[in-house]
Amino acid sequence: MSTSPAPLVPPLFQGLFDDAAVFPPGNLPVADAVPAHRAHRAAWYADAVGPLLCGAGRLDELAAAARRPGPSAAQDPAPAPASVPVLRVGLVLPGGSAELGPALSAAAPFEVAGVELATRDAREAVAALDLLLPADVPAAVEVPRELLRGDGLDEVLDVLLDSPYRAKFRTGGVVAGAFPDERELAAFLTGCARRGLPYKCTAGLHNAVRHTDPVTGFEHHGFLNVLLAAQETDPAAAAEVLAERSGEVLAKAARTLSDRQVTVIRNSFTAFGTCSIAEPLDDLAALGLLSPDPTPQEDR
Template identity: 80%
Template sequence: MSGLPTGGVIPELFRGLFDDAAVFPPGNLPVAGAVPAHRAHRTAWYSDAVGPLLCGAGRLGELAAAVGTGSAAETGGGPLRVGLVLPGGSTELAPALAAAAPFETAGVELATRDAAEAVAELDRLLPPDIPAAIEVPRELLRGDGLDAVLDILVDSPYRAKFRTGGLVAEAFPDEAELAAFLTGCAQRGLPYKCTAGLHNAVRHTDPETGFEHHGFLNVLLAAQETDPAAAAAVLAERDGGILAKAVHALTDRQVTVIRNSFTAFGTCSIAEPLGDLAALGLLSSPSPLHQEDR
């Protein structure tokens, strides 16, 4: 990546990549604590790397109360940027949009078992200036199901969303499954975001749980691939030095292709992925990165 910035400037490859999912498992930060923590992220030197604060539909009341108790200085002089996560599907869309009125709605993430129905409801209810991502359960994306869903989404204005981890081993897709999703999107020019399990830069086995975690650097580099075998090989790489070297070699055009595809992922920690990038020499920090309470 030519001219990798120094002195705390966030490289284009990582801008807006980390959506703040602090209130979700395994972080589970209380909403009252997540709001000031997010405000701090948004005013820190690394703010260009940070996306909106993600909040589930059922916790928007808590969020409004937490924001309402803050001082003018804490609110930063403007509305909180919030990404609405709707695990209950399109029935949650209208009430969530109404409950989010005090905030700046940065996007909607809608889970569904029927992609066509979700597209229709988003077309009907979502203001045109608010982006959305549609998540279909992984079991429905196997075999011909993946092509069917991606074909529906590519004809819509909405991104795909893919779950890359969770609280049990079965929640983590293997390299072949994730590669099929990434390359299916790449072949169609369909953007997507990911969620869960991507806190660290490099693929690894968690020493406490034994879960196989994908690395967000692996996913970024695999996002430019259209061949499933090539993408799976990148996803399987466990050597951070090799991945860092590949990032340094990216051209500006490749960075654009990658980020037009892989737009963001939810992470319950902001400091952890930034710390990994700094350790790999991909980010220059002007001040120490502290692991926030999670």
């Protein structure tokens, strides 16, 4: 009996990396981000890459860049394709539900793969999404971290549990205070896990393993730590996984996950935004969790 070859990207990492190249700290110009994203989507690791994320205020730039048929010479000297595929875009709306209607209209040239809506009122955000969002477009609701402390976390997660939308949690930024410690992040992860509520994360997760940035001194969570902690329902156990700094320990734990555990993890932690696609891939390769495809595309 023949068996199907193993996927180039293991299920644990498929669709995990939303392309946030235009956001800080990467800040790639939109005109460069579009051909770079298309190159990612054509590469052997394409199954790991989610949509290109774009803020509401830059959709005109994105539309202009998307109309250009070929990659820039700086990105790829190969000839332009005969047709330009529709760009899969995730809309990031930091201005809340007031941006939703205009952004959906401005995104008409694209395939809208999701909406990420920031709000201070989860109920209001859910109502706006219910009213305006097409039924086949997923959404995530981000509430400021200061409103998720104490009983606020349970209140927000309960609101989202009664909706078709994911939660979104900010795991970093450009200042030290934007990074939650392991206890705060564990409270969010386990609160979602106990409810069966999916979520995505954003910012600060470029690397697989928890570490202190040698330049900024900021304490970064590792996305592999978060993946492994996503199956925990006990906050102390989740915090312990989040605090682990050994790549060898984390990689071993990832290799021993059962198919069921992988399904549970990815049904919970659906994706995260990263301004670099290369960094997380390089980290996984260094840990032995991802093997680059040696076969040229034209030879397959």
